[in-house]
Structure formats: structure tokens, C-alpha cells
Amino acid sequence: MCEARSACGSGEKLCHNRPMAVTEDLPPEAEPRRESVSPVPSPRRPAPPTLEEIAGRLQSRGGVRLRSLVLIRWIAVAGQAFTAGVVTWGLAFSYPVIPVAAAIALSAALNLGFELSQPGATRLNDRETAVFLGFDTLQLTFLLFFTGGISNPFSLLMLAPVAIAGSTLGVRSVVVLSALSTLCAGFVAVFHFPLPWDGPPPELPPIYMVAIWASLTLSIILIAVYTWRVAEEARQMGDALAAASAALAHEQRMASLGALAAAAAHELGSPLSTISLVAREMQREVEHDDPLKPDVELLVEQSERCRTILARLTVDPTIDVSEAYSVVSVPTLVEAAADPWDDGTVEIAYLQMQAAADAPDAPPVMVRGPEFLQGIGNLVHNATGFARQRVTVTTRWTRDWVEVEVADDGPGFPEMLLDELGSPFVSTRAGSHGHMGLGTFIAKTLLERTGAAVQFGNQPTPEGGGARVTVRWRNPVFRDT
Template identity: 40%
Template structure:
């Protein structure tokens, strides 16, 4: 599918969005929590801690924060590498504190999940894997090597080895699971955000073209009378200047240029949509307009309507909404791209619904992706035949997502299916095979003459200049 010309963001670009001040604030919260925990453990519970080394670890974080505050500007945004170093520093600092305070016997070992979760949410996959691996290594070391927790009386506080092993297993599993879970959810959110931005851009582009066409149509209408006057006057001058060849040629040139202006305005005004009568059109006219850019690409595009739909003259007039035109155009382009020789567009209408089916004679949708069609950034590895037939094609499902989103915005329901088994060795040549996309609207949503969105009748408003 053709995709809007936008720069889709990568994980590394998104990691550059994080402000240094945000990381500094989070670190201050961690520093305060660490100081409170050390003070309570030493004064209220009388634990014998290596306070000098503990305060040294906390002091390093304080010094790092102060340097970041005074050296870098407030609007500083961290790069991918800088974010990774910040997270690794916090992970190592926390690991050192846990080493000084009992290792996995310390319930605060659970905080090792914090840096992993942050890295999975904001950093690239490679950085997330690195942080997760570092966390697993630190937890594994702490399970065997750490300074014991001692009470005032010298008793060592420790839990049974079985529980230490259980804590280690739980932390390793939690690091892997929470990292993967956070990464997956964040990736889904980012993909949907990118796809919705592309959809909005496509709709905005179509709306601008529609508005521009309306202005051109209005200009062509308003200029029609003066151009006709110029043409009439120049014709009279041509007759009267028969004895003056040079002046007669000038009058003929004026008439020729007036005709040229008329033709230019007529061509430019074909897309005019602001005229009340042009904001609606018969169903098949709108379909043909949507298919026009792809109707001459070497594939037969055939328009038919269901015999049950009645006389073609009774077809409904529907709204010429940018969502409908652009959405159908994307679906038709997809069909033309993958068709072998022909694409069929079938229309059917009743008193309740208006339905279109776009069918091609290509290989159809991949069966394993039928349930995911309409999701953005759905990739699949191309087979050798696909690379041979269309080596330039790099589909991500974004075009179908845009089409589905825009058409659903107009009230449509879309279904995707295959006309035959795409893995079948041979299929009858006279049958419609390949991919089938059905678009169905409640008639009152798109009917321009009746229903909820019927266009008012009356005189066109005069353009104010």
C-alpha cells in the first residue's frame, strides 16, 4: 500500500524525548527513599550497617544530580546512549546498596525491577536487553555475595537458603517478564500512535485537495462570464478587422488565449467540491473517482452492480466525503497492486445498507494474517515469488489501516476474505478469486438525499471577496 510521506519514529528517536530534568527528579525521589530507609533501619531497628559506604553510594547519586543540574541546561534531552548510561548507573548504585545491606535477604531487592521497566518503556530493544542482562547478573551475584545484616546484639538476619533461591528465581522471572511485557505494550502504543498520525495526515491532505478544488470550481464559475464576454468581443473584432491583418491576428490571439483560460479552469475545476450539487454524487461516480488514479495501470478495473440492487438509475447519491474517497482509493490501489489481470468493484444497495465489494484475481491475503488485517505495521517475510514479482514492495499494513480507519470514521464496516485458497495449484479462470474487501454502510450514514446526513437543498452561497 502507498503510505503517507511521513517520518515514522524509531525507538532511538523516541528515547531522545526524555528530559534530563525528568531523570534528575526521579533520582531525587530514589535518593530520599534510600536515606529514609537507611535512617529507619539504623535508628529504629538498630541494624548494624556500613553507614559510611552506604552514604558514599547515596552521595555519588547526589553529586551526579548536582553536576547534571548545574552543567546542563534545563531543556536538555538525553540521547539514547545517555539514557542508557543513566539507567545503568542507577542499577549499579542500587546493586551496591543491596550488597551492603544483605543482598537478596533485603526486601528492597524488588526495586531492581524499576530500571528494567524504565528501559523497556523508553529505550531501544538492544538497550533494554543490555539493562535486563545487567540486572540478572547483579541479582545472581547478590544471591551469594553480600554483607550480612546484623542487629545491635550481633545476630545475623537472614532468610533460609531456599527462600533466597526463590527470591532469585522470582526476580529473574520478573525482570524477563516485566521487561518483555512493558516493551510489547509500549511498542503497540507507539505503532498505533504512528499509524493514527499517518491517518490524520492522509485525511488532512485529502481535505486540502477537496477545499482547493472547491475554490477552483468557484473561480471557474465566476470567471466564466467575463471570459465569454472577451471571447464574444474578440470574435466581433476579428470580423471588423478583416482589412487590418496585424490587428486581426491580435484579436484572434486574444480569443485563443480566452479559450485556453476556459480549458485550464475547466480542467482545474473538475475536482470542485464546495458547490452544493457537487458535494454529493451517484455511488458509482464516487467509486470511479476514487479508482481513477489506478484505472490505467495495466489492469482491467470493471465496475458492476448486483442485479438485486435494481435499476442503475436508482442508485443512491452518497456524500463525497474525503474519508470515503481516500479510503476506497487505498483499497483499490491495494487490489490493483496485487491483481494479476483484473479488479472487480461490485455495488449493492438496499433501503437499509449500501455495500461495495473490491475483488482482485491475485493470490489473496495471507491466511495467517487475515485476522490481523487492519492493524498497523504488520510485517511478513516475503517469499521468493513475491520478491521476483514486486521487488520494491515493502508492505507494513499501514495503507490498509488508514483505509479501514477512514472508512470506519464514515460509519462503514469492513471485512476481509479470500475468494479461494491462495495455496491452490489452479483455480477456474472465470471466477473472481484473490482478495475480497467488503465495505458496508448503513444507508442513512452516507445517503446524501435522505438519512441523518442529507445535504440541504437550496442556492449556492456567493463567494465573498
């Protein structure tokens, strides 16, 4: 048999004008290995990454750019030098000039050393930034010690390092710097040189000095707590949005893979049809006792197997984003979103029903998008983590709205958290076993991008409650419209 084909009209025929090799002469180890053809499993959409995996991909926040700290210190050095010059030569007040000038010069020298030895874009970590700001606190305390202590109007500058620390550093560094500033304020309140003055310095009542120290100490604590809290909420929101973006990017990559699979199946269809046609012609031409008959049959079986695989790639809406499946019924999209989390540990039941007598019989349709799949998938994932035995995903619709409800038979949401659910880092499991408290936030954020309204609540069950999340879209679209 030969592999060349001669055209006769529009048909193709196999020719037998060349002798063939005999497979019986081959040693046993050279025999072609034939594997049994196993049923082709249905393609399954891979499970999206967990939120812990997404968090591990996020860059850890930390520290401040060295250039920013150096610039702030240069401003402080310039202000200190200007004030010392005005007091010395402008007002002619008497105070220890040499120690003050030495402290200012030391701060300037360190700043110059940082600029020459480190690139300005260098980011200091949390500890290095705390040391940097701690030196500024001690340097200011040294200046106040020689210039009147907390009776000096410039003692308010002790709040500056604490404010910077609260807005950029972690809670431990903020606590340490706040404690250092408080101790320094107490030290210069008791031990200090007289306030530079024209003649004898004013004698302030002791109770007034205690009041100044108390107000300075309370201001340090208040500013530290306030700035840290506001900055921490901003950092948490940034991290949560980064995690949501990472989850959405993963879903978009999966959609791109589905499109690539559909395109590959379409492009491979024509050559595979030719291979299948030739294989069947070979099967008809080969004699029953021909040694190549098993090989030809295997070729036919494998070509059919390839056709089955390509057919599944083009008709499975859970992995295909071709034009035919760009608009899918909402129940189908819900099953596609929940399927990756159906690992058999908890039963996931799907229900669909009309919520009004005049509602269309067929369910509404929606554009298949990564926001929908990732958002509903996160809700189902959270429900399976708390459910005892069953998670029910119900799709309801009327002419005015379509609703997807994810309910479980678990303990339900704590009443104290119902108003805060959907905010970042709010969860009954946050901080335990790597849980970040981002599941509901990511789901709510992504689903709201599609125009949905998300509500969290509990439902009564015989076991004593269960969580229920309702997602509703206005103005549904039906195929007949």
C-alpha cells in the first residue's frame, strides 16, 4: 500500500504499487504500542485561585521612599537653621549655640550621606523608616533640651514624626515611635535649659507646664491613632482592590484560553476531516488478513477521538467564549460559575423558577463575562465553606428583574457583621487559616460592575439558620426580545 493518492475526477483512491514492510519481522519490543481508547472526559473548567493564593501574589506594602524622608528632613534642617539664626543674630537671645549648631549639622550630614550613598528611589522597610523617624525625634528633643523644653513654642514639631509614622508604618512601629515621643516630651518638660529670652525668661506656673505636657502627650497619641487608622483603611482598600483585580485578571485569562480553544478547534476541523476521510478509505481498502489492518483501525479510532474532543471544545459553554455562546441563559452561567467549587464535599443544588405569573417561560439571558463568573463563584465558594450538607443556588426572574440567590444550611452570618459585609477584610474567618476576609468584597465589587445589587442576610432553617446572599439585576433581557 502506498500513501500517495491519485486524483480521478473529484475523488481520491489509494494505490498498491509499492511493496510494504512486514511487521512480523520486527522484534517484539519494536511492535507498535496500542493503547485502549478510553472515553473522552468532559472538559472541566479549572477552579479559580483561592483568595489566599491571590494574596500571595500581591506585593507586600512597606516603608517609604528614601527621597521623601530626605526631603522632609532637609525642610526641617532648613527651618531649624533659620530659627537658630534669627534667635542668635536677629533677637540676640542667649542660649548654648554650639550644641544646637552641632545637632543641626549632624542631621544635615546624615541627610547628605543618605543622598550620596543611596539612590533616591530606594524604599525603606518598616523598621528602617522607624529608625529614621526615631532619630528625628531624638534630634528635636536634643534641641528643645537646650532651648527651653516644652515651653518652647516649637515643641509642637514633635508631632511631625508621629504623624508621618502613623500614615506610613505598621502598628508596632507607630506604637514604638509614639512611646518614644511621649518619653521625650516628658524628659524635656522636667530637664531643660532656660528658654532663650531678652533678660530673665518668663516663669510659667507649674500647673500650666503640666497642662502643656499633658496636651502635647495627648496630641501625640491622638494623631498617631487617627493617622494610622485612616491610612490602614486606605491600605486595606488598596489591597482588596488589588486582590479583586487579580481575580478578575485570572478569569479573563481563562476566557482567553476558552477563545483560543474554540479557535484551535475551528482551525483543526478541516485537516482532521481530511485525515478521517483518508483513514476510512484505508480501512475499506485493507484486506481482512492484512498485517496493517489493526494499525488502520487504530488510526480511525484515534481520529474519531480527536473529532470528539474538538466537538466538545466548541459546544461546551463553560470553556468557550465564541460568538455562539457570548450570550447565555442566566441559569447556565450560574452553573458554569459554581462548577469549579463542586468538589463533592457539599451538595450544590440548582433551581430556576418564575417569580411572577406573567414572567416569560424561558429564563433571561446575559452576556458571559468574567465579573459574573468570578463574583458568583466566590459566593458559592464561601457558601460551601460554611454549609453543613447543602448549598442551594436559585435563579428567579420576572419581566422587571432577575435574581440569583446563594443559600446554605450553615450557621449563617453573625448579626453584628450584616451591615459591614461587602467591605474589605470583614469575615468571621479573617486571619484564621490564611483567610483574608476578601471573598464577599470581591464578589460584591465584581457583581456591582455588572449592574447588580447585592444583599446579605440569613434565612430560617430547621437547623437554626443559614446564610443567604441575593444578587439582583434590573431590566433582564430575554431571547424573544
